[in-house]
Amino acid sequence: MSLKHSYTLISPFYDAALTAATRAQxxxxxxxxPSxxxxxxxxxxxxGLDxxxxxxxxxxxxxxxTHAMLRRAMPRAAQLDFCCVQGDAQRLPFADRSFDHVILxxxxxxxxxxxxxxxxTARVLVPGGSVLIFDKFLQTGQWAPLRRLVNPMVRRVATRLDVVFEELLDKTPQLVMESDQPALAAGWFRLIRLKRV
Structure with a gap:
């Protein structure tokens, strides 16, 4: 099942599962x-929970x-200067240095x-811009056998359980770490701030 198809199917249940659990973080x-x-x-x-x-x-x-997700997001943006685009975060349809900040x-x-x-993200960000990340990551060298065991099945439907953030950052020298704080689930979820150099 493709990511686009699975998230189209789960879009009606997504909010119920995540709103209360993630709002504070x-x-x-x-x-x-910035102000x-x-x-x-x-x-x-x-x-559009953010x-x-x-x-x-x-x-x-x-x-x-997915269009299904964007359709649910639009009413939440009524008070904002907001434009929505259907596209792939892995191949952003924006010019270099189009944004001052990126939320992931x-x-x-x-x-x-x-x-x-x-x-x-680094490509479309201006030098000096920031990236705000809230997500779940394995720690460097963390074994986490249960997460790794169920990852091949879970990643086909909703999410990966095996991503090590430091491995991603090592391959993206344009971005440097400014802060890294534990958020939820004993630090499995983290709040990370990066800067574009």
């Missing part, structure tokens, strides 16, 4: 946006692979090629 991450107006990309915007938490002074673009919430561990997403 999303808000913590989004507090990292001065900027161009912000929400890569993998999904059903949208009600965003400050109004910025210009936002949300991209997602619960997307890197979903994609078949998270490195391509992070590389594309």
């Amino acid at each position: 999303r808000a913590r991450s989004l507090a990292g946006l 001065t107006p900027a161009r912000v990309l929400l890569s993998g915007v999904g059903t 949208l009600p938490l965003l400050p109004q002074q910025h210009s936002y673009t949300g991209i997602d692979l 919430h619960l997307i890197l561990a979903v994609l078949p090629n998270p490195f391509a997403c992070l590389e594309e």
Whole structure:
């Protein structure tokens, strides 16, 4: 089953599963946006769970692979300068240096090629811009046998359980770590802030 097909099927249930569990951590991450107006990309915007938490002074673009997710996101953007685009976060349809900041919430561990997403994020980001990440990652060298055992099945339907963030960052020298904080599930979920050099 393709990622596009599986997320079209789960879009009606996505909010019920994630809203309450992730709202506080999303808000913590989004507090990292600056107060001065900027161009912000929400890569993998999904059903728009971040949208009600965003400050109004910025210009936002949300991209997602599925029309079903974007259709659910649009009503949540009513008070924002928001444009939605159907497309692939691994091959962004935007010019180099199009955005001042990029939000990657619960997307890197979903994609078949998270490195391509992070590389594309660096490409469309201006020097000095930031990347705000909220997602689940294995620690470097972490064995996590149960997660690795069920990963081949789970990744076909919804998400990967085997992504090591440091391995992605090592391959993307344009991005440097500014902060890394545990968020949920004893640090399995993390809040990460990167800067484009």
